[in-house]
Amino acid sequence: MTQRRNTSQRAIITQLLAGTDEFVSAQHLHAALRTSGSTVGLATVYRALQEMATGGDLDVVRNETGEVLYRQCEQPSHHHHLVCRTCGLTQEVAAPGVEKWARAVAEQYGYVDLDHQVELFGVCAGCAAKRA
Amino acid sequence: MTQRRNTSQRAIITQLLAGTDEFVSAQHLHAALRTSGSTVGLATVYRALQEMATGGDLDVVRNETGEVLYRQCEQPSHHHHLVCRTCGLTQEVAAPGVEKWARAVAEQYGYVDLDHQVELFGVCAGCAAKRA
DNA sequence: TTACTTGCAAACGGTTTGCATCGAG
DNA sequence: CTCGATGCAAACCGTTTGCAAGTAA
Numbered sequence: 213m214t215q216r217r218n219t220s221q222r223a224i225i226t227q228l229l230a231g232t233d234e235f236v237s238a239q240h241l242h243a244a245l246r247t248s249g250s251t252v253g254l255a256t257v258y259r260a261l262q263e264m265a266t267g268g269d270l271d272v273v274r275n276e277t278g279e280v281l282y283r284q285c286e287q288p289s290h291h292h293h294l295v296c297r298t299c300g301l302t303q304e305v306a307a308p309g310v311e312k313w314a315r316a317v318a319e320q321y322g323y324v325d326l327d328h329q330v331e332l333f334g335v336c337a338g339c340a341a342k343r344a
Numbered sequence: 345m346t347q348r349r350n351t352s353q354r355a356i357i358t359q360l361l362a363g364t365d366e367f368v369s370a371q372h373l374h375a376a377l378r379t380s381g382s383t384v385g386l387a388t389v390y391r392a393l394q395e396m397a398t399g400g401d402l403d404v405v406r407n408e409t410g411e412v413l414y415r416q417c418e419q420p421s422h423h424h425h426l427v428c429r430t431c432g433l434t435q436e437v438a439a440p441g442v443e444k445w446a447r448a449v450a451e452q453y454g455y456v457d458l459d460h461q462v463e464l465f466g467v468c469a470g471c472a473a474k475r476a
Numbered sequence: 477t478t479a480c481t482t483g484c485a486a487a488c489g490g491t492t493t494g495c496a497t498c499g500a501g
Numbered sequence: 502c503t504c505g506a507t508g509c510a511a512a513c514c515g516t517t518t519g520c521a522a523g524t525a526a
Contacts, residue, residue, distance in 0.1 A: 217480060217525050239515070253483040258516065278410035278490085279515065294453055305449050309441045314464050317437050321426055322469035329408070331461045332446050337454035349500050349505060371490070385508040390491065392506095410515085411490065 216263075221252050225260045235273055235281035235302065271304075273331065296336035305332070348395075353384050357392045366434050367405055367413035367425070408465060428468035437464070 216222075228241065236244075242257045261282050264270045270282045273293065283302075292310070294303040310330055318326045348354075360373065368376075374389045393414050396402045402414045407427075424442070426435040442462055450458045 219481065219525075221482070237515085251483080254515095255484080255517075256482055259481085262517095274406060274410060277515090278406060278412075280410075294449055294455060296455065303453050303455075305453075307445060309445060310462075313439065313441060317426055317464060318466050321435050321437075322472075323426060323428065323435075323464075323466035324469075324472045326464065326466040328464045329461065330442075332449060332455075332458065333460065334450050334455035334458040337456075340454075340456050351500075351506060353507070369490090383508080387492075387509080388507055394492095409490090 221250075221256050222260050224250060224252070225257060226264075229264075229270070229282070229284045233283065235271075235275075235283040237275075237279050237281050239279075241282075292330045292332070294332040294334065296334065296339055301336045301338070353382075353388050354392050356382060356384070357389060358396075361396075361402070361414070361416045365415065365436075367403075367407075367415045369407075369411050369413050371411070373414075405461070405463065424462045424464065426464040426466065428466065428471055433468045433470070 224245065225241065228244065229236070238254070238258050238261050241261070242252065242254050245252050245257070261270065265272050265282060270284060271293075273281045273283075273295075275281055291304050292307050294305050296302070307330055310328070314326060314328045318324070356377065357373065360376065361368070370386070370390050370393050373393070374384065374386050377384045377389070393402065397404050397414060402416060405413045405415075407413055423436050424439050426437050428434070439462055442460070446458060446460045450456070
């Protein structure tokens with residue numbers, strides 16, 4: 213049985229994530245921590261983020277360059293994202309029908325252990341206005 | 345004005361892509377080429393794929409591990425994929441409700457110029473059987 | 477004391493780039 | 502002959518891992 217220990221590093225990482233509702237990369241988070249005086253190691257940041265993500269405490273997304281982004285997840289229920297491809301503004305959205313559809317399709321083809329990736333990209337109202 | 349030269353390498357890459365309607369990674373494509381006797385370099389494959397992708401001749405997707413996948417694009421009807429995360433077997437599936445849902449959500453939040461990414465991952469019947 | 481955590485550095489895996497050489501036009 | 506294309510190897514970059522030292526419980 214694995215049990216999590218409370219360390220100052222994890223506390224500060226959790227705290228920093230709680231302070232924002234935007235997606236951040238492990239690298240960015242690490243840089244921010246070092247800048248503010250902490251001596252946390254990069255590996256520790258990665259390990260903490262992974263742990264929190266698999267524990268369901270963080271939302272995980274990948275940006276266009278393949279970098280992994282994390283954000284504290286406000287909604288306990290499963291949901292997806294609508295991301296502005298210009299400024300990164302993100303809305304959490306529910307996809308009621310999608311889950312059911314995914315299950316039906318998987319069953320039809322005999323696939324099990326299903327997971328799905330559903331993300332919407334667009335340009336938010338603000339950015340669209342500036343573009344005009 | 346940049347002009348493309350016709351080389352045997354590009355010809356064989358184009359030909360191989362034309363022979364399938366599945367997504368392939370640059371690495372996979374390169375391995376396949378080497379196996380079939382070609383001496384193409386990895387870099388050449390990457391350069392060719394990038395060029396074709398920016399030229400709009402290929403669809404580009406990223407899998408769960410961040411690897412970039414390419415596929416010849418000319419699919420008449422829009423559809424999505426159900427990919428086996430063990431063996432890579434891919435089924436093309438239609439997502440009737442998804443498109444409508446995406447449009448509705450985007451409108452609700454004032455997002456325009458919408459695009460979406462919907463991929464299903466699971467373990468196909470064959471791989472599931474071997475696992476047991 | 478036990479065994480989970482940490483920081484560092486090295487290892488990794490996919491992708492990109494520098495450069496000398498090759499070859500299409 | 503020119504200049505884009507190629508192959509190789511090294512460089513990159515984000516991420517993971519081995520390991521000895523540190524520390525919560």
